[in-house]
Amino acid sequence: MTTEQDIDNTAPGYSGVERRGRPRKKKRAWLFPAIIAGSIVLGGVAYLARQADSWLIHLYRHQIVRELSSMQTRFAATGLSVSELGRVQYDGVWFSLQVARRVQSGARNRLCVFSGVHGNEPASVEAAVRFTELLGKDPSLYPGYNITVVPLVNPWGWARNLRRNGANQDVSRTFYTKPSAEAELVKILLRAEGCDVVVDLHADHAKRPFYVTSYDNPNLAAARALAREVNARGVPLRVGAPDAVFHRNDKDAINNARPNLGLYARRNGAKQVYGVQTPRGLDIEERVAIQLLAIDRLARTAGK
Ligand SMILES: [Zn+2]
Incomplete structure (x- = not known):
């Protein structure tokens, strides 16, 4: 068979x-x-x-894509007063968090700008550094304002284009719980600086449109006008809130799922606090331009 x-x-x-x-x-x-x-x-x-960005850290921890020294050289060359807010250490190396200040005699308001909380949002960092360069070139800008800029809250992540810090923490989520070294330094500054207006620059997912987050602000008109202005440039706005300004009340701060810099600033004396989110899908120069526009428009809310 x-x-x-x-x-x-x-x-x-x-x-x-x-x-x-x-x-x-x-x-x-x-x-x-x-x-x-x-x-x-x-x-x-x-x-x-x-x-999840958290696993990327294991792949790219040792891959440097940006030079901190070149950024610090640029920052020092602005002519503003630059000092070290503090340092954080990862893998035996220290990383400096720097702060620039523009002081004007008789100034009644203080604008505080933060960026680079997330290391993979380079347009925000570029915008903050360019803002200090503009201030250095033209001391007459923003009369009546003292200005504080921390362009790189998470220098370790920025140098590697990673969202998180060297301890694999999302720094933006560490202002109330699971403290990070970077957030602790920023908190010291926020308690002492007397910021009237805080602008925290970010970028969101590539296809998510522009939006602003606001924390218990008495007046949202400027943020809404900003969103409409950005929209007029052809950038879509995120739906779900009037003029894409998402407003959070202070009362839910402790239990908030996103206990971030803005919320901490608001609870510690800042009168106007904004988070600005540009879409990552946009060209970087357009994102930088939008961030600079945001700083300009939101700065003017001080005292109002
Ligand atoms: Zn971000």
């Missing part, structure tokens, strides 16, 4: 019909579930990669 497995398909006269028939059916039976399973796995990996 000959079974199918015993057929010698190299034998003279063998047509191949018997052998081609059944295995091909088996192949198809496996292929479909395999494609489905593969798609689910790939989709899951892609989803996690988009949602």
